[in-house]
Amino acid sequence: MISVKLKNGNSIEVPFSTTCAEIAKQISSGLAKEALAAEINGKVVDITTTVNADCSLHVVTFNDEAGKKVLRHTAAHVLAQAIKNLYPQVKLAIGPAIENGFYYDFDSEVPLSSDDLGKIESEMKRIIRQNSALERFALNRAEAVQFAERLNEPYKAELIRELPDGQPITFYRQGDFVDLCAGPHLPYTGMIKAVKLISCTGAYWRGDSNNKMLQRIYGTAFTKQSELDSYLAAQEEAKKRDHRKIGKELDLFSIDEYIGQGLILWHPKLSVVREEIELYWRKEHRRRGYEYIYTPHIGQSNLWETSGHLDHFAEGMYPKMKMAAKDETENTYYYVKPMSCPFHVRMYKTRPRSYRELPIRWCELGSVYRFEKSGALHGMLRVRGFTQDDAHIVCTEDQFVDEVNNVLDFALDINKAFGYDKLNVYLSVRDPQDKEKFIDNEPVWQLAESTLEKILSDRGIEFKKDIGGAKFYGPAIDLKAVDAMGREWQGTTIQLDMNLPERFGMTYVSSDGKEHTPIMLHRTLLGSMERFVGTLIEHYTGAFPVWLAPVQVKILAISERNHEYANKVLKVLRSEDIRVELDDRSEKVGYKIREAQLGKIPYMLILGDKEQNENVVAVRDRKNGETKKMNIEAFLTLIAEEILHKR
Ligand SMILES: [Zn+2]
Ligand SMILES: [Zn+2]
Structure with missing residues (x-):
C-alpha cells in the first residue's frame, strides 16, 4: 500500500498504481465529479496519472488556479x-x-x-x-x-x-x-x-x-x-468603467504619443481631483507627525551606485545622461530618479542625528520615472512617469513596531476615505528557493519577516503570504484595495529596508553616546497618483463624490429672465469655495440637465421664475434624480456636510 498525504493533513492508504481519479473518488464522490487534475508533490499532472510511491496529493478543481x-x-x-x-x-x-x-x-x-x-x-x-x-x-x-x-x-x-x-x-x-x-x-x-x-x-x-x-x-x-x-x-x-473611456468622455486626461508613451497629461478637471487628494493627504500627514520635503528629479551616478539601484534596478531606469557632453570638467552621468529614497537618505546625513530626533517621518509627493516596455503600458494604471505619495521613516529598533502600526492605521483610514472598505493584505517575503535575488543577511531577514508577521497577527488582520514578493532589500506589507467590481489594486506598501542604512552609513547617536544604525521604512499609501486616480475613475465610474468632483454644482438658468438671479446664486456659492459653473446658454433646460447628468456633476440647481420669486433653489441630486426646493443656506449646509465627511 501507498500512503497519500492530503492537503488537510489526513493520509489515506491506496494500492500501488492507483489513479488520481480513483483517489479523488475515495475522498468523496462530489470531489471526484469536480476533479480536473491532480497535484502530486507540488506538480500538476493529469487526473489519470497513477500513484506509485508515497506522496502528497491535492485534487485540483476549477477553484484552483x-x-x-x-x-x-x-x-x-x-x-x-x-x-x-x-x-x-x-x-x-x-x-x-x-x-x-x-x-x-x-x-x-x-x-x-x-x-x-x-x-x-x-x-x-x-x-x-x-x-x-x-x-x-x-x-x-x-x-x-x-x-x-x-x-x-x-x-x-x-x-x-x-x-x-x-x-x-x-x-x-x-x-x-x-x-x-x-x-x-x-x-x-x-x-x-x-x-x-x-x-x-x-x-x-x-x-x-x-x-x-x-x-x-x-x-x-x-x-x-x-x-x-x-x-x-x-x-x-x-468596459463601461474603463478609465481610458471615461477619461476621454469627461475630458479628464490624455496620453500624447507625440510627447512620449506612458506620460500622463492631467487635464484641468482631473487636476482638481488630484489637488483635493493632495490637500487631504498633506493635512493628514501633518496631523500624524510627518514633515514634507522636496528633492530633485535627477541625481549623479555615484548616488545610484551606492544605493544599489544600478545593480538591482537598472532595467527600470531611464538611460543615463552624459554630462561631459555639456562640460568636459563634469566627468559624471546623471539619472532621472526612479525612486526618491537616496535623496532622503542623503538629507538625513547632512548632520549628525540624535536618538531624540527619531522617529523622523519625511514625506514627499515625488515624481519619478521608470522604464516600462511599451507593450506593458496601460492608460494611467501602467505608466512611465508618476508621482508617488512617498515617505521614509527612520527610527530605532524600539520604535519600529509602533511605526509600522501607525502606518497601518493611516493606510486603513486613507483607503476608507476613498470608499475602499475592503483591503486584501499580503505579507511579501523572500522566496526560499531563490535567495540570490535578495540581499544576503539571513538572521535579519528572519527577524524582519517574523516581526511583520507578528504585527499583522497581533492586530487580527487576515493576510496571505506573497512568497518571493519581497523587495531585494527587505520584506513588506502590501494592502490591495478591492474596488466596486471586486478587483484588487496595489496601493499601500510598507517596506522594511535592510540595505540603504548600511550602504549609506546612516547613523544616530543613542542615549549610550554610541553610534547605531537606524531602521528605515519606505511606504506609500496611495501608491502613485496616476494609478490611484485611474483606479478611482473606474471605482466611481467617473462619478466622483462631492468632495472630489471637479464641478460640484451646475446652475441651470431656465430662461434669460433668470440670469441675474442665477449669477447671484453663483457668487454666493463661489464665495463659499464651492466649485460651481453656470449654464446660461439658450438651450432647453431638459437638454442642459442631460448634459450635466452625463458630466456626472453631483448637484444641479435649476433656476426659473418660481425659484427666483421665492428666492430658493431647485436642487437636483445626481444620485436619485429627484428635485427638492430649498433656500440657498440650506443647500450650502447640505453640501458642506457632504464635503466635510468626504461623501
Ligand atoms: Zn496542451
Ligand atoms: Zn523609498
Whole structure:
C-alpha cells in the first residue's frame, strides 16, 4: 500500500498504481465529479496519472488556479482542432492558458475576423459534445520532429527541435487531432461545460516583430455556463468603467504619443481631483507627525551606485545622461530618479542625528520615472512617469513596531476615505528557493519577516503570504484595495529596508553616546497618483463624490429672465469655495440637465421664475434624480456636510 498525504493533513492508504481519479473518488464522490487534475508533490499532472510511491496529493478543481489553467488549456486544444477541421491549410503555432482564458496562434492564408468566431465556436462545441478522451503519448526528439513534419506543422517542428534531446517529447491526442504538449490536460473534452471565443488579433511568431505575423484567437472557458455568463457580464461592466473611456468622455486626461508613451497629461478637471487628494493627504500627514520635503528629479551616478539601484534596478531606469557632453570638467552621468529614497537618505546625513530626533517621518509627493516596455503600458494604471505619495521613516529598533502600526492605521483610514472598505493584505517575503535575488543577511531577514508577521497577527488582520514578493532589500506589507467590481489594486506598501542604512552609513547617536544604525521604512499609501486616480475613475465610474468632483454644482438658468438671479446664486456659492459653473446658454433646460447628468456633476440647481420669486433653489441630486426646493443656506449646509465627511 501507498500512503497519500492530503492537503488537510489526513493520509489515506491506496494500492500501488492507483489513479488520481480513483483517489479523488475515495475522498468523496462530489470531489471526484469536480476533479480536473491532480497535484502530486507540488506538480500538476493529469487526473489519470497513477500513484506509485508515497506522496502528497491535492485534487485540483476549477477553484484552483491550476484547475482553471488545465481546463482552459484543454479548450485551446479544442480551438486548434476546430480550426483544423474548418481550415485544414492552417499551421498551428502555440496555444497557452492565460489569466482569465486562453489563446491560440496560427498561420492562415485566409485572414480571419471576429465574424468567423461564431462558426469556430460552434465547431468547438461540436467537438466538446463528442467528449473525446485526451490521450498522452511520448516520442523521442527525432521521431517527434518527423511526426510534426508529417502533419505539415512547421512551427511545431521548430519548437520540438529546440527541446532538449534525450527526453521524451509528449503529445496529446483527442479524436483525430494531435498537439505537441507537455500537459496536463482534462481527461475528456466534454468536461469543458462553457466556452466562448472573445476576440481575434494579430501576433508575431514568438512575439518578435522580425517574424511572421500570425493570427491569434482569444477565448475563455468555465465548468458552468452560469460562471461564464457572470464573467462576461463583469467584463461588460469593466468596459463601461474603463478609465481610458471615461477619461476621454469627461475630458479628464490624455496620453500624447507625440510627447512620449506612458506620460500622463492631467487635464484641468482631473487636476482638481488630484489637488483635493493632495490637500487631504498633506493635512493628514501633518496631523500624524510627518514633515514634507522636496528633492530633485535627477541625481549623479555615484548616488545610484551606492544605493544599489544600478545593480538591482537598472532595467527600470531611464538611460543615463552624459554630462561631459555639456562640460568636459563634469566627468559624471546623471539619472532621472526612479525612486526618491537616496535623496532622503542623503538629507538625513547632512548632520549628525540624535536618538531624540527619531522617529523622523519625511514625506514627499515625488515624481519619478521608470522604464516600462511599451507593450506593458496601460492608460494611467501602467505608466512611465508618476508621482508617488512617498515617505521614509527612520527610527530605532524600539520604535519600529509602533511605526509600522501607525502606518497601518493611516493606510486603513486613507483607503476608507476613498470608499475602499475592503483591503486584501499580503505579507511579501523572500522566496526560499531563490535567495540570490535578495540581499544576503539571513538572521535579519528572519527577524524582519517574523516581526511583520507578528504585527499583522497581533492586530487580527487576515493576510496571505506573497512568497518571493519581497523587495531585494527587505520584506513588506502590501494592502490591495478591492474596488466596486471586486478587483484588487496595489496601493499601500510598507517596506522594511535592510540595505540603504548600511550602504549609506546612516547613523544616530543613542542615549549610550554610541553610534547605531537606524531602521528605515519606505511606504506609500496611495501608491502613485496616476494609478490611484485611474483606479478611482473606474471605482466611481467617473462619478466622483462631492468632495472630489471637479464641478460640484451646475446652475441651470431656465430662461434669460433668470440670469441675474442665477449669477447671484453663483457668487454666493463661489464665495463659499464651492466649485460651481453656470449654464446660461439658450438651450432647453431638459437638454442642459442631460448634459450635466452625463458630466456626472453631483448637484444641479435649476433656476426659473418660481425659484427666483421665492428666492430658493431647485436642487437636483445626481444620485436619485429627484428635485427638492430649498433656500440657498440650506443647500450650502447640505453640501458642506457632504464635503466635510468626504461623501
Ligand atoms: Zn496542451
Ligand atoms: Zn523609498
